[in-house]
Amino acid sequence: MMNNNEMLLLKLGEVVLKGLNRRSFEDKLVSNVRRRLKSCGSFQVYIRQSTIYVEPTTENCDMEAAYAAARQVFGVVSVARAVPCEKTMEAIVETAKTYLADAFAAARSFKVESKRADKNFPMNSIQISQAVGGDLAELFPHVAVDVHHPDLTVYVEIREKYAYVHAPSVPGAGGLPVGMGGHAVSLLSGGLDSPVSSWMMARRGVELEMVHFVSPPYTSQQAQNKVLELAHLLTAYCGRMIVHIVPFTEIQEEIRRNCPEEYFTLIMRRFMMRLAEAVAKKAGAKALITGESLGQVASQTMMALGVTEDVTTMPVLRPLIGMDKVEIIRIAREIGTYDTSILPYEDCCTVFTPRHPCTRPHLEDVRKAESALDVDALVAKALEGETWVRVKP
Ligand code: ATP
């Protein structure tokens, strides 16, 4: 399927959006698509009637790459590679014949499905399908018309300026355009869960900024690189992002020295929330995101989550809270983070794991245990050591 005029048609999701929302949805989406396709060549990107048109403006555009990239942009529900032609039956049939020649060669049956966005066009969609289908049946006598279960469906869309011919579209990433859902800080570890939770919130239009806690020398540079690679994989969906690296060694050592072992993880989690909130406030972000899933580990029981959340006033978004590990793994594979997540590097969470963590902690007990520490000073010092990296697609 090669054609010099080939372009992309992107269909928008969330049709329930109305009025101003719809407008900002469309504006955001067009600018996100433009930005993400820049690396694939020079394209004209514009929107008409809930369809985004992506037209190459030079010969050397990488259509394969553009097609793959467009499928990863949140807010796009489907992507089709299409070819425009004159709005005449002859031109439409000729275009389908050449553009879909390979698909016809492989098919035993076909049908034509038409859409008439231009209501001034003299034929209705049924008439268009019949006319185009009849001509194509004559041109490809080995391929039978089958309107119920065809191997190949030829799509014809009559739009403002041109008619468009394409084979079936493929699903896009869905959701809302990044930037429409606010700005949040996501706690990104090297595990399986947090890349998935980040992706899920980005799909709801949230612009992400990452925070990652490191505990050298207990955690290695490789472990940190792995997290940066996970962030890099996420940029295919979210666009560029900042990853804040916050030193966590001293906090962990102080906890180990001064607090009861059964509360190690919980107190550590409370520090993570405090630090993440501070980073979020500085960045103007309005929520925190974690990869917690109810009951997955001792620090993710309902009581433990309450103890963790106690130190922040920001909403803590936990998109994986009701999901099984199997479902999380399925998504990780789908979005391409799985292979990196399972690389065997240590995380600061696994450095000082208590032998018998408390699974039914009471807030007062944890607060009391924590009072052995100079919390404010430790937080301030960790923030002083914060560095950041800008990760690009
Ligand atoms: P993950 O698979 O994402 O590591 P997990 O099941 O191992 O999650 P925990 O290690 O208890 O769970 O961490 C819970 C959440 O806390 C993570 O999903 C992540 O959002 C955050 N988190 C844990 N460790 C770090 C870290 N080193 N830096 C930033 N966030 C972290």
Ligand code: MG
């Ligand atoms: Mg972890």
